[in-house]
Amino acid sequence: MVFGSVASVPAQQQLGVSTSASGGTTGGTATSIAPTDHCVTSAGNDGISSARWSPSANILVSTNWDGGVRCWEVQESQQQVRALPKAQVNHENNSPVLDACFSPDGNTVFTVGADKAVRMWQLGQTPPNNIPQQIGAHDQPIKSVGFLESTNLIVSGGWDNLLRFWDARQPNPVGTLALPERCYDLDVQDGLMVVATAGRTILSYNVQGQPVEHERKDSPLKFQSRCIAAFPDATGYAVGSIEGRVGIHYITKVHGKESFAFKCHRIENNVYPVNCIAFHRGYGTFATVGGDGIVNFWDKDNKQRLKGFPAIQRTISCASFNATGNLFAYSSSYDWSMGCSQYAPGTPNELWIHYVLDDEIKPKGKKTSYGR
Template identity: 75%
Template structure:
């Protein structure tokens, strides 16, 4: 097998959006204007409103308001997307690598190559258009999340550290040593899962003071790329550069066992799984990859629910809205082939897909399964 990146045919642009039949996963998807001047590193929805936030390698943190309108049929829904506030930037335009919302949806926390944990209240414009710094690492920070049970922010860095922050003070309220660089982390209720270099996966109980629950080697053979906790906090899914996903349980669930499956592969070519995100209502999930493909899956019945046509470029990240009726995904270069394969001027686009329930709702057991 060989590791690859999806071929990028010549495209045309209309404004900031690509035209053509393979620009988006569905012809009715809405392209978000002014999605940034460099690769999109993360995208998340507010837990309380249809507010969409993205982070970019150009140093920007951007927020939009998404409104639905139209017919009664799911297929007739229309989207209107507008800036909620003007974009803000990390200091010196340093790449921003991840962001997280507070539970009330009022505040965004962002981290990146400037080694800073920053806080932005969406109702206010920060001084000099740079969000307030509330913490720091010794190396770039890859991931950030909010811990609802303790009202703390957790950040994972390339300095092999987890740090816990109270937004009211700049010194960490706690630190934990990681076995290697943090590549991704996620939090659901009392479960936090961290994927590190060296294929290390660590789970923590964060109900009170964070306590390590389990440390193990990834069930996948190659480098971890992304991780996402199940909505019911019984386990997590981990994706790797080899085009596979591992489903792992940390708590006993009757009739459920851990397993792994192939997803983002085309014949002998293997593409990185760049992001995994779960649907809150149904517990199903999406994977997006360097092959430019979005897949919807049902882990409980081991089925692929929906496979969308490949788009022109790699897909770097994705997220379901809190209600699950919208799905945001980004298309830009994902650096899976390094800087030598980056083409200056490659469009960076953010799309919103209206989710039809039949695409994401479990269908029950069938004779067919994951490919």
């Protein structure tokens, strides 16, 4: 089969195949990608913008367009999963919350959103008026947030074309970097930070100490960037776009590996946005989720699709693996890719947890891990 072609093939297949390996199509009746997946209770009343796992425990936090930041303790035993609601806080005036990240110890959650504020929530504590403490601000809504472990700083990317860096103990930013356009997404992995902006620009930074721009380039994809994620070994990144394609780009030269792009989240002549890319830290494989309601697991090193799940009846807006990689959270929520006209008031916004089997996500080629 020609790499990048569109065909119906078994579940283990080359990157670039755009049909669901399990035969799912949009418009189906399924609400989860597998019948045993656990539906998280109290997932909110509006779109789910992010789902983040604690790096130290099976604690899951989501952010929503209804202004809520919700937290669950997830229990798992013999492949059975249960999520227990633990707490909820809200941004001021219930402004949409667009992203979240954890501190390395898993005790603190940082959130950003349409209220232009960077906020901090110490898990286990109830903040005054149930509104997390504000530790920073932008002049426009803030799209993404990350934590720089080497310097203990929080980084926020806003629609004011700025990256701002925060020490939670100070009210003013400890640093600011100009972006060429609005921040659409950012990700941090060890000493690498990658940022995707409007205008298809992608920037990478060395953030081991004071952030230094390493590379600025046009996206390898022809249309608007939707999401970006750094490789677990920090040698590069994957970027997804609105036209159902993912670009794999190496910043650090890796022997035998070259940058490339492939098609995904396409059904016949219909093209859907790639809404989120989530890497598995253990194997370096990754998931993409999209506007077609499909979850795919991929192996970039061997250029294979490892698993294609049946489509669910709604778009999938976000997803992530837990620290050990055996749990995968994904949303069933409108992604706004078709605008207000396609929004159906009252449609449920659901958050699901899938128990990940090793043969679903483990590479099937020679390379089995990053050796970390």
